[in-house]
Amino acid sequence: MSGFAISRRRFLTGASVGTASLALGGCDAFDSYLSSDSKVRQTLERANDLSYRVQRLLQGRDALAQEFSAADIRQPQRPNGITSPDDEAYNALLTNGFADWRLEVSGLVQRPLSLSLTQLQSMPSRTQITRHDCVEGWSAIAQWQGARLSALLDVVKPAATAKYVVFHCADPMEEGGQSPYYESIDMDDAYHEQTLLAYALNGQPLPIANGAPIRLRVERQLGYKHAKYVMRLELVESFAHIAGGKGGYWEDQGYQWYAGI
Ligand SMILES: Nc1nc2c(c(=O)[nH]1)N[C@H]1C(S)=C(S)[C@@H](COP(=O)(O)O)O[C@H]1N2
Numbered sequence: 001m002s003g004f005a006i007s008r009r010r011f012l013t014g015a016s017v018g019t020a021s022l023a024l025g026g027c028d029a030f031d032s033y034l035s036s037d038s039k040v041r042q043t044l045e046r047a048n049d050l051s052y053r054v055q056r057l058l059q060g061r062d063a064l065a066q067e068f069s070a071a072d073i074r075q076p077q078r079p080n081g082i083t084s085p086d087d088e089a090y091n092a093l094l095t096n097g098f099a100d101w102r103l104e105v106s107g108l109v110q111r112p113l114s115l116s117l118t119q120l121q122s123m124p125s126r127t128q129i130t131r132h133d134c135v136e137g138w139s140a141i142a143q144w145q146g147a148r149l150s151a152l153l154d155v156v157k158p159a160a161t162a163k164y165v166v167f168h169c170a171d172p173m174e175e176g177g178q179s180p181y182y183e184s185i186d187m188d189d190a191y192h193e194q195t196l197l198a199y200a201l202n203g204q205p206l207p208i209a210n211g212a213p214i215r216l217r218v219e220r221q222l223g224y225k226h227a228k229y230v231m232r233l234e235l236v237e238s239f240a241h242i243a244g245g246k247g248g249y250w251e252d253q254g255y256q257w258y259a260g261i
């Protein structure tokens, strides 16, 4: 049994990280070979689809990412990507300690919702010690606490047509407030036990550098899927109409949509 687990893990690593390392030089550097008509990109997209299906098939919908003990936390969670959103509305909310911040939940739901941070913090929560893996080649083990996304979904009641949850963030990735960061996950990951809207890191309120007031934890995927500065959730049937249409800011630059570890 454990022998099978090990070889399965090796196989998964080969299937997913192999294509990932080809596509992903790092969070900052990109080349034009990732334009949508390039052969390389088309090949990567086919590999992406394959690794998603293979992982779902072999790993199962509910499989848990590895969890660690407090003794395994050896360094602070390294802030990466945007660490201080250049956005007026965000900075106004920050000045007020996020007292006026609201998480909007809209799209294909029966009961659209607007939640304060206090309300979110009173929802069913989970605390977990997990490892964050960034494609730039670093990892960090940290304790995350947050509301279970599944509990929130039980309140808003997704329509039968909803296939993805889109996370809209506060931080613009281009000058002049353009291209806010965004991400998306499917309903299997959305209802997964370890998928959290996290508001605490290593027992402290989530620092600004790590995504205050809340950031997504989606533990079976790579770092760029873990959207920080989340302002709005949108349930959709397709993300083709959002930004570049690939389901996330880095996906629009050529990263894989399913970033299984
Ligand atoms: N809104 C937003 N979310 C983001 C990013 C970002 O730049 N903006 N960077 C991503 C990347 S590449 C990584 S590795 C992690 C970094 O999270 P950390 O700063 O807590 O280490 O956040 C992800 N989520």
Ligand SMILES: [Mo]
Pocket: 027, 080, 133, 134, 135, 136, 223, 224
């Ligand atoms: Mo990353």
